[in-house]
Amino acid sequence: GQQLNQSPQSMFIQEGEDVSMNCTSSSIFNTWLWYKQDPGEGPVLLIALYKAGELTSNGRLTAQFGITRKDSFLNISASIPSDVGIYFCAGQYGGANSKLTFGKGITLSVRP
Amino acid sequence: DTGVSQDPRHKITKRGQNVTFRCDPISEHNRLYWYRQTLGQGPEFLTYFQNEAQLEKSRLLSDRFSAERPKGSFSTLEIQRTEQGDSAMYLCASSGGLAAYEQYFGPGTRLTVT
Numbered sequence: 514g515q516q517l518n519q520s521p522q523s524m525f526i527q528e529g530e531d532v533s534m535n536c537t538s539s540s541i542f543n544t545w546l547w548y549k550q551d552p553g554e555g556p557v558l559l560i561a562l563y564k565a566g567e568l569t570s571n572g573r574l575t576a577q578f579g580i581t582r583k584d585s586f587l588n589i590s591a592s593i594p595s596d597v598g599i600y601f602c603a604g605q606y607g608g609a610n611s612k613l614t615f616g617k618g619i620t621l622s623v624r625p
Numbered sequence: 626d627t628g629v630s631q632d633p634r635h636k637i638t639k640r641g642q643n644v645t646f647r648c649d650p651i652s653e654h655n656r657l658y659w660y661r662q663t664l665g666q667g668p669e670f671l672t673y674f675q676n677e678a679q680l681e682k683s684r685l686l687s688d689r690f691s692a693e694r695p696k697g698s699f700s701t702l703e704i705q706r707t708e709q710g711d712s713a714m715y716l717c718a719s720s721g722g723l724a725a726y727e728q729y730f731g732p733g734t735r736l737t738v739t
Contacts (some may be wrong), residue, residue, distance in 0.1 A: 517667075544726050546726075546727065546728070548730075553732075553733075553735070554732050554733070555629075555631075555716050555718075555730035555731050555732045555733045556668065556716070556730045557730070558727055558728070558729060558730075561724070561726060561727050563726065601667050601668075603667070605726060609656070609720065609725035609726045610656055610673065610675055610680065612658065612670035612673060612681065612683075613658075613660075613668070613670065613718075613728055614670070615667025615668050615669070616667055617665065617666055617667050618666075618667055
């Protein structure tokens with residue numbers, strides 16, 4: 514089945530630093546989404562990408578849909594303590610009713 | 626609050642008991658999804674509804690699991706004869722409207738089977 518790979522499992526950065534995460538797949542996707550999850554809560558949608566090569570920003574977050582449709586990148590600039598959490602990429606193949614396939618997530622820690 | 630809501634937030638049950646969870650989607654969304662998430666993993670798809678029709682079920686959804694969305698609004702997920710392996714976070718998501726591809730998640734129901 515389709516699998517999404519996110520690595521490393523954990524990242525540790527200093528407050529104010531930029532951080533980049535990537536997500537790769539063995540299969541192509543038509544839509545990529547990035548979510549953030551806090552402990553004990555559901556994932557919160559950060560950015561959605563719909564077209565190969567698309568670059569989209571949401572505040573300090575920037576994400577790109579890879580040209581091959583098999584990868585995506587999320588960048589967080591000028592990190593702050595509330596950026597701490599688990600970041601998941603999710604891919605969707607097919608129409609708007611399609612299920613999401615998630616990676617295992619990257620746990621981000623921000624040192625003040 | 627107009628987001629996805631789930632009830633209860635936490636459920637502790639003994640092995641062999643039945644449990645039922647409820648999800649209320651965003652009001653204008655016609656699509657509703659159930660996912661399961663275990664520790665250290667991303668959410669895994671269980672089943673999907675468009676309006677009241679259940680259109681897709683994962684092989685993860687054994688015959689002890691049943692989901693309904695009788696009026697195309699809220700949904701329930703029932704687990705019969707719970708097993709310890711059912712312990713997980715059960716997440717509901719909804720989508721629809723102009724941003725049809727974007728799935729918005731509720732806070733989840735944490736199930737612990739003892």
